[in-house]
Amino acid sequence: MDISIIIGGEAGAGVMRSGYILARALVRGGLSVFGTNDYPSLIRGGHNAYMIHASDKRIHAHRENFDIVVALNAETITRYVDQLTENAAIIYDPKDRSYAEKLSDKALLVEIPMMDIVKEEKAKPVMMNSVAIGAAAGLTEYDYEILKSSILDSFPKPEVGEINARLAKRGYDIALEEYSSKFKIKVAPLEKDGKQIYLTGNEAVALGAMQAGMKFYAAYPMTPASPILHFLALHGPKYGIVVVQPESEIAAINMVIGAAYAGVRAMTATSGGGFSLMTEALGLAAMSETPIVVAIAQRVGPSTGMPTYTAQTDLMFVLNASQGEFPRFVIAPGDVKECFYRTIEAFNLAEKFQVPAIILIDKYLAESHMSTEIFDTSNIKIDRGELITGEYKGKEYRRYEVTETGVSPRAIPSTRNAIVKANSSEHTEYGYASSNALNAVKMQEKRFRKLKYMIMEMDKLNPAIYYGDPQAELVLIGWGSIKCPVLDALEILKSMDISVGFLHFIYLSPFPVKYALKYLKDRKIMLVENTYTGQLANLLKMHTGLTVDYKVLRYDGRPINPSQIVEKVFEVIR
Template identity: 35%
Template sequence: MINQLSWKIGGQQGEGVESTDRIFSTALNRLGYYLYGYRHFSSRIKGGHTNNKIRISTAPIRAISDDLDILVAFDQESIDLNAHELRSGGVIVADAKFKPAVPEGLNVQLFAVPITAIAEELGTSLYKNMVASGASWALLGLPLEVFNKAVEEEYGRKGAIVVEKNIEAVRRGSQFVLEQAGGPLSAFQLEPADGVQKLFMIGNDAMALGALTAGCRIMSAYPITPASEIMEYLIKQLPKFGGTVVQTEDEIAAATMAIGSNYAGVRAMTASAGPGLSLMMEAIGLAGMTETPLVIVDTQRGGPSTGLPTKQEQSDLNAMVYGTHGEIPKIVIAPSSIEDCFYDMIEAFNLAEKYQCPVIVMTDLQLSLGKQSCAVLDYDRIVIDRGRLVRDVPELETHGQFKRYEFTENGISPRVLPGEKGGLHHVTGVEHDEVGRPSESAINRQRMMDKRLGKLKSLEIRKAVVADAPYEEPDVLIIGMGSTGGTIDQARIKLEQEGWKTNHLTIRQIHPFPTAQVKRYTERAKQIIVLENNATGQLADQLKLNVDCRSKLTSMTKYDGTPFLPQEVYSKSKELVLNGNLQRVPQ
């Protein structure tokens, strides 16, 4: 028996690939397996090749696999584009309708199943995704009743007849392939899962749930890939808690509406991708100048312009850190797991109100849309911090105004909500004095700038960096952000097996940069690799700027729209270590 397996389904967009993957993975999750998914899809509603890949394991995983065990193909294109990933002895389950052909040189088994024909016998070709699912599920020797339960959950709202037809499609697909194969394939039998309950969700859903749990009650946003699922989740959930989602005419309106809502005292947010973030820049500056809390999620995708809207990239870092005109306090944090996506959203709202500034939560397409297993969330960890919010304003002198922007030792001024007795003050985007009145005084200007920029000197973020650093003087320190963490860990396993000493650092606080925390690890490393999905090495530049490590730093970039594979990281890391003429750890 094996402890992990990789499964992929491919076809044309709109052909049922997504629903097939969803039911297949849901059934596996019910059995207690750990899962990690990756979606490759086109930037259109229907048509164009799409595929979903799932890695299944009896142990926690946070990376896609280098190879593939089973490929389910609805067309020849899916075989042509994906069969090269199959390991020797792998399996292709394909629709016999298109007379599938295996590329030369591949040692794989082909099962040509009359997927469309069986579906049409049941009344419509729409059932073909369940025929294909049943066939591949059967080869694994897993219990059909678990899969059928997932089918019931997926199609139950459509009525008993639809459910029965889909279950019959699963049965017929299973029966056909088992007769062809002579039973389940022994080489693909998974060890039993641990049976421990796990959540299975995409990062966007986790962030939306985190926002809801944090007390967010307004989301203003404009739909955009790969952020739209946050909006879609909250459209369904916020009204249950007295909140609402407003679809604005553009991202400019989305950001300014969120600022207005936060000013009024309601926790509000917006979410977008790179193009939308560009439009929000002036509003982000307004939030910084008026010291109004603002939470923004940027789900990075391929750029610039429309770029690759459905592909992986991490190229917005510079825009998030430097994009606004002028200088304002700003916090940028980067979740690195599904659990982080949930907890970091709660922290983002707390930070925004504590420091009265914009907070940008930076994810990437793989983390936002890749469906993954995660531990059951611990709601006892949740703490709500609304910062220096004044409820009872001391009585002021006649005609006096509230010092909303009062000079304080830590730079954080008292904040009051509109309508609070004694809280009258002025709000403007121009430079202002302590009560908000416009001021062009040179002395006031400098004091206000120092006050605003000084707020983050006391910044406290949960896990600014996450380190797996067993060695005092590692041969190589691999640094990453966002979704790259699991891939790095997977690559390190091979390096460790060959005797190389490796440490791993994930940077979660992007700005202000956690120089002291990072320096503790970079100083001890002989070589440093910075891994990121962009062309110019933006995270590497942050290290060069903030940490004295330029002489031993190598930037490993990938910007073709696909995530790093563990083998790629392993090969490049090994190359660096060998070029450095470093010695292995004695075996």
């Protein structure tokens, strides 16, 4: 079983909420579910959509064609005409009949009197979305009780949940009795041990930060990173986390540096424009060797670009951000599970090596929901590196003591017998500003001495992961959220007896050279990336000398879908 559903309507119609409720009901039935949204950057108005892909097999991305279109307005009926599957259905209200009738040769027309039902139940007009998702469940003969549980758990007031459940049942019954026999796809819950969770990349990053022991978070709202702030503001204080929305991104990162200097784990998050403002302070963290974590959720640029659409165009910017040279970690998770665990890694690595750690995601991963097993926290370890607590027992304390690894003992203010002097200017081992040439060489070499050990540590953490046929002549490469459509493309190709491989880069700084050479040398390489220039290809060549042979690039703000990748592979192997 595999089904793709889109719910569409005008802003304010509860499109995202109702889509999430239906998707979560499918998750509760044990199905693998991926949900993503589409909305314009408008304060009011515009068309919103929530896309659901569900299957009884493991899936990782959305599908670009739809088996069911749930239309909360007339625009939705006509907007997706070219994306209907062969046996699609359109669920609509009689007020939009004139639009739907034009498509009678393209889809099963499922007419549900949504507005009449809402009036009969004396409910608010926006609640027609509950009638609609009930109809979608009825059309596929999905278990209503599971949908009901998802609805009831979505509203704090029980009476509101009950009326929405009742409305959904009305839509469910009509679709089941009058239309389900004409619709081919049936969705049934699976019998599985254990429970799944359904969350976004943003939520997984926030949970990872909480699990890592973060105690201070400061951020200025910027789409698509704002949900991290919202999540932590709601849940953080219960776990002793201070959450602050300051006046700007500049203030946010400087507050985070101050909190980390004081000894707590601290993080900020933003998008490309906000990170542009943070770059000078990133250099402050690097020069003062203050361990901070920055999450960046990319969107389309330059400038304001398209704030609510996705891109991977900030890669080279993030790798080189701020003036001067200094080592940093740049980690790009590929799904919600990696967002959780790799965020914890970022905190450990930042403190262990006293460098900035950047988590690089994009709008597609940040705001898409994915079902996954409950995170296992039993083996998570917190590594705070050379942190000194309580009392310093050595000779006169040197915050920037030159060591074999480049990592100095790190005391925090109030540590007994240690005066902690941090400095944004070049400095001596004691933290005093210095422009002495010999000292400048010594301190720069000290900071870069860390890089050898950073690479050694990174290599223990699976910085790049290979999927598919280990002997494949053609290997796809990508980073971050590209993992989602590529893994689904691999399954499609496998069903056609076409063998390819996929090397997913998670660490981009330091670059996992050994992994790249191991899996890509003497192979044909195809890059898959949401950019115009193919930035990973340039990075790969710079570090390994390897050249990409083919590219699948997209730069219209929409995520690459599995079929695009399959088509390109067909083109290459012909």
